[in-house]
Each structure stands twice: as C-alpha cells, then as structure tokens.
Amino acid sequence: MARAIGDPQNARSRRTREAVLAATRNILESDGFEALTMAEVATRAGISRQAVYLHFRSRSELVTALFGYMGEKEGLTESLGPVWNAPDAVTALREWARHLAAYHPRLMAVDRAIDRVRHADVDAARYRETIDTRQMAGCRVLAERLADEGRLAEPWTVDTAADMLWALIATDLFERMLARGWTTAAITEHLRAMFEKTFVRPTDP
Template identity: 70%
Template sequence: MTRSIDGPRNARGRRTRDALLAATREILESDGFEALTMTEVAGRAGVSRQGVYLHFSSRTELVMALFDFIAEQEGLRESLAPVRDAPDAVSALRAWARHLAAYHPRLMTVDRAIDRVRHADPDAARHRATVDENQFATCRRLAERLDAEGRLAAHWTVATAADMLWGLIATDVFERLLTGRDWTHDALADHLTALYEATFVKNDRVS
C-alpha cells in the first residue's frame, strides 16, 4: 500500500509524490512501459532514487497509484458527472459518448504503452485491469439503467449491452477515427451518440 503523506505539513511530500507519478506518465508516453524503472522515474522527476522509495516501495506500487493520479489530473470525476447525474438512461448514454470523446483520447498514448506489454509485464497487466474494471462498471450501469427504464433495445441483454459498450472503448477505434480519418472530438461525440442510440435504445415510435 502507498505510504500516507496526508496533512498540511506534508505538502512538500505530496508535491514530490505527484512529481514522481507525473514522471511515470511522461516516461510511458515518451519511451514506453519498457523504460519504466525506479531509477528513470527518479531522474525524470529530479528526485534521488532513495527519495522515490520514501513514497513507493516498488515499481508495482508506483504503477498501482498511476490510475488514480491520472484520473485526478485529467478530471475523470468531473467528466463523468453528467453521466451519473443524467435524468434518464438515454441522457446518460449521450453524456457517456461526450465523456469518451473528450476524455479517452488524452489517455491513448498511456493506453498504448500499457497494452503493448500487458501480457508480459504483471505491473502493466494490473494497471490495465484497473482501467478495464472502472470502464466496465460504468458500461454495466448504463445497460442496467436502460433496461430498468424499459429503453434497452430488444436484441440486447444487460450483459451483452454492457460488453459491447465496453468493447467500443478500444483505443484502436478512437485512434483510427481521430488520427487515421481526422475526425474532430466534436464529430466523434456526435457520431458515438448516434451509434449508441441507434444500437442500444428501443425505438418507441408507433408505425
């Protein structure tokens, strides 16, 4: 478990810890997971190697703290607030599309670095599992809400809708559209919304 550095008197310690995690993210984005060592993190953060171990006893502990750090740095809670607070399931699904289009692309470089080695590196695998678990939990809640409100399209069960919503978060999908096809983030949000509604939402119009 990461050592606690709470309290005003430890503001310097918190800044050092954040610097180490920021350096970790920078290394992943610039050089890949293979380059992530405690020595490299120390050098990138301008901290002694001994100083790294005052905050993280191992690379495993450092990587375990990375998800929460990036989430806070990128405003994950705030970005998801419209999904949580939506008045109905369809509005929540639309908010989810907008969240993904705005938030997920900022993490694509880290995601690629993790995915490249996650089958061979236990630390990368743990980080990937944490990301997957958090993403899937939201997809499951969306599917459950659609079902509870009678809006889930007939083809889907809660389980299969959650699986498909989660599968559509794949970094390759976003990268192909944003980079390969030069979509803007706004276009991505609009088209994801249209895709989700056409696919997962029951059409209640009477012919």
C-alpha cells in the same frame, strides 16, 4: 506526533509524490513501459531514488497509483458527473459518448504503452485489469439503467450490451477516427447516433 495538514513538510511530500507520478506518466508516453524503472523515474522527477522509494516501495505500487493520478489530472470525476447524474438512461448514454470522445484520447499514449507489454509484464497486466474492471462496471450501469427504464433495444441483454459498450472504448477506435481528422465534437455526435440507434428502443408512438 502527527503533522498538521498545512505543515510545509506535508506540502513538500505531496509535491514530490506528484512529481514522481508525473515522471512515470512521461516515461510511459515517451519511451514505453519497458523504460519504466525506479531509477529512471527518479531521474525524470529530479530527485533521488531514495526519495522515490519513500513514496512507493516498488514499481508495482507506483503503477497502481498512476490510475488515480491520471484520473485526477484529466478530470475523470468531473467528466463522468453528467453521466451518473443524468435524469434518464438515454441522456446518460449520450453523456457517455461525450465523455469517451473528450477523455479517452488524452490517455491513448499510456494505454498503448500498457497494451504493448501487458501479456509479459505483471505490473502492466494489473494496471490494464484495473482499467478494464472500472470501464466494464460503468458500461454495466448504463445497460442496467436502459433495461430498468424499458429502453434497452432488442436483441440486447444487460450482459451483451455492457460487453459491446465496453468493446467500443477500444483505443484503436479513437486513434483511427482522430487519424482521419475527426474532431472531438464529430466523434461525440456520431458515437451518440450509433449508441442510440444500436442500444435504445424507440418510445411507443
């Protein structure tokens, strides 16, 4: 018989699943992808290995679930809301800069852990591909909207603008700016200026 949504066992299962994912993130941030094993996840989460396997049948399945977990914890949907709901393409681009400056620095430690081994570890490679695909899709939406509204500057095309916007999400960019003492507000302001000067065609007088 199916259990009711409010069933205590369902609540306990959700807490265990979240503890497993939190432990996974903690391992990546503190010790790197190389340290990520189901046994270590169980230890960090304070549960048995069997309990981990009840929720995730493999490390691959666990890593796949991490993307959604981190997005939920860091408020990805809320952060992107003003981008996709913007009244025009230029406002959307400005909100994109705000989103990048506020959101991506919080994920840098995991990004670094993934990037170190993505060429040698299939799970890391799959995670990186998931992120890249999602990011590229968002960049393409922005470029297409600029083009559709007649605001995409020359010599950009939708393809080249999307590629460049995606390249500018690189972790190195944010790490270097933060290392130079830039605040989130300063990064937002200057990303907005760069995006508008680079990708937006000025309106006719």
